[in-house]
Amino acid sequence: MQDNLVVLYWYDRNSRQLPWRTAPADILSGVKPDPYHVWLSEIMLQQTTVAAVKNYFKLFIKTWPTLADMANAEEEDILKAWAGLGYYSRARNLYKCAKFVQLHHNGRFPEEEERLLKLPGIGPYTAAAISTIAFGRHAAVVDGNVERVLSRRHALLTELPALKAEVKPLMAEVTPHDRPGDFAQAIMDLGATICTPKSPACGICPWMDVCEGRKQGIADTLPRKAPKKVKPTRRGMAFLLSDARGRILLRKRQDKGLLAGMSEPITTHWADDAAMADLSHAPITADWVRTPKDVKHTFTHFHLEMSVWQAQAPAHYDEPDGYWWSAPDELEGEALPTVMMKALKAGSVI
């Protein structure tokens, strides 16, 4: 039996049931995956675990059953539904992509990798994944799992990210022309469950006999990567201003950069040397009370420590343009990123 088919048959026996996945038995009997589901799941799964994605995927499918439904939605509702999942540019590109495909592709995703690559939020990995998983086209899908599995399989010593270019042709070569989509998912499942970053279960791997990394005893050291840089710690303050009814004043963040387009209570700029207790930064003069616990949160490239302050607005206070009051039972439905939810929880508002 060919090496690659060993992995495909392993997948046939061990495929996980996932809300967006068409089971191998169904693929074999001719069932076609829904490209909308494949696309949505692949966007959500970018740098995000299966466990974190599951419920978001179900909610999105329930709220917007078709691509047309999503294209006709309001961006604000997409951001609200995405809140907590992270990498928020994905949500905005998701919406742009839905509208673009609806308008320029008659509501149907293109099947070819090169055309998918032109769509917002779809890069080399996702284009290949959609083309092969949704449409059965032959494509070399290279994600972090594939890089890890193949770098071990061939004992590749090249460091990431240069390794990716080396893995791509190897993946193209090993991917079968029959069921290429299932093969891609098989390698990714293998990477997620057996060929794991730490302590890989080489003893039960379908590729144990052909793995050069295992033969050389270096499998668990691959793929090689440059050492990570130390994350700086930035600091700031959050101000939970409430009205007489206990509603919290919110606003929308800027259009670009960190947490772009998401909602937040009033916050200061976050900087390395920022103060944690300088009330000259407060939006209004009031009896600000600091919550007992600061918020600690880690983003992709820095740590954040934020003090949280609470006060009630004076009776005559009018909210500035672009700001709005959100009642306690409405806050869960706002487009609030996790770090902002932490601030609200620190103030016992949620």
Added chain:
DNA sequence: GAACCGTGGTA
């Protein structure tokens, strides 16, 4: 190529 862009689970 490298910086930027979230979050939750895990060891």
Added chain:
DNA sequence: TTACCAAGGTT
């Protein structure tokens, strides 16, 4: 507690 890591894309 801290650091690593996950089905990457954009600039």
